[in-house]
Amino acid sequence: MQSVINTVKGTALGVAGYLTPVLKESKFRETGVLTPEEFVAAGDHLVHHCPTWQWAKGEEAKIRPYLPADKQFLITRNVPCYRRCKQIEYCEDKEKVIEDENDADGGWVDTHHYDNAGSPALEEKVCEMTLEAADTGDSDDGAADGGDDDEDEDDEGEAEDMEQFQESGLLDEVDPSTDLAQRTELKLKADKKQKQGEGDEIVRTRTYDLHITYDKYYQTPRLWLIGYDENRSLLTVEQMYEDVSQDHAKKTVTMESHPHLSGPSMASVHPCRHADVMKKIIETVTESGGEMGVHSCLIVFLKFVQTVIPTIEYDFTQNFSIN
Structure with missing residues (x-):
């Protein structure tokens, strides 16, 4: 009408x-x-x-x-x-009061502070990072405890001789054509995901x-x-x-x-x-x-x-x- x-x-x-x-x-x-x-x-x-x-x-x-x-x-x-206009609309759930001791008014309001909160993609990435850290035993405490040991090992260890590494034949185990095929397959899968609308992280x-x-x-x-x-x-x-x-x-x-x-x-x-x-x-x-x-x-x-x-x-x- x-x-x-x-x-x-x-x-x-x-x-x-x-x-x-x-x-x-x-x-x-x-x-x-x-x-x-x-x-x-x-x-x-x-x-x-x-x-x-x-x-x-x-x-x-x-x-x-x-x-x-x-x-x-x-x-x-x-x-x-x-962006779409709805992405910048004001919402009370997204705002946060930022305290500032140097501000006479006591701080300011960030209206889009929690814009990414609850994002499934973001939460999934955070979970993956956390699980990887747990599986490999990496943590802040471990880094703090073993930091000196790592430095000592780096200082005491000898650098790898690349000529000996090449002569050992380990480089020959990687087939360049196979590597290219794998990369091509990954690229095709990524393109397919994008066409299906699954690649939401792409702007x-x-x-x-x-x-x-x-x-x-x-x-x-x-x-x-x-x-x-x-x-x-x-x-x-x-x-x-x-x-x-x-x-x-x-x-x-x-x-x-x-x-x-x-x-x-x-x-x-x-x-x-x-x-x-x-x-x-x-x-x-x-x-x-x-x-x-x-x-x-x-x-x-x-x-x-x-x-x-x-x-x-x-x-x-x-x-x-x-x-």
Whole structure:
């Protein structure tokens, strides 16, 4: 039902955007909106300071006449996403108060201290290490008790003569072809485990392509994203929503058609609140005695939309100056 509402709303806004006149006079400081010229200037500033972003033209039939033909929207590709949003959600069971005698407040809270607690893979590895130590008789006490003896034996023993070892024929007992076959078999088993989903310890990285367009109706930048799995296959809609803050999924972030490209729908951060947020930031900077230029607005924009997609690591821009 929500997807139907979003589709109808998107169509209506598309018509409204078509009928909305192009903003000619700057109102950035008063309302936080941009003219197309200001959007281009801010895009040039972003590309200059963060070369992973580039201008794109899009399809010839979808060129907007109020923007330069070769600067229709901004794009950055292959942005990594290592974790799902649910993995960084706050949970009381994972937090621990870290005591600090030098802190006047008595310490601080580590909200993900017990992130690995109860992990079957981790517990299994710990158990294996413990059992190996028990079977071989290795322990901290044994190391402490026999440490001097080991050092004495190392000092008194003679180094092995490698020529004599080679002449003894022991090296010939290892068949290189057999060793290679064993390693190949182990590799095939590991690959099979991974395909069956048993290799959970392997980090599978998703990547995203991000676009920034100019929204004529809201007169603000708008962020679009499309995701791929480790095989560069398109993520499903539900998979992409896994990488969006659950407070915004299917509400602030919806699947819509890209204004400059054909093809599958892309996830988009709805721009209805962008101008209000930008206005508040401008006011805060002004009250602090600074001044935020329109050229830096896209850098600021990327920072405040990070709360919507916190696990997609796209923001490598510099800190902006308020002076």
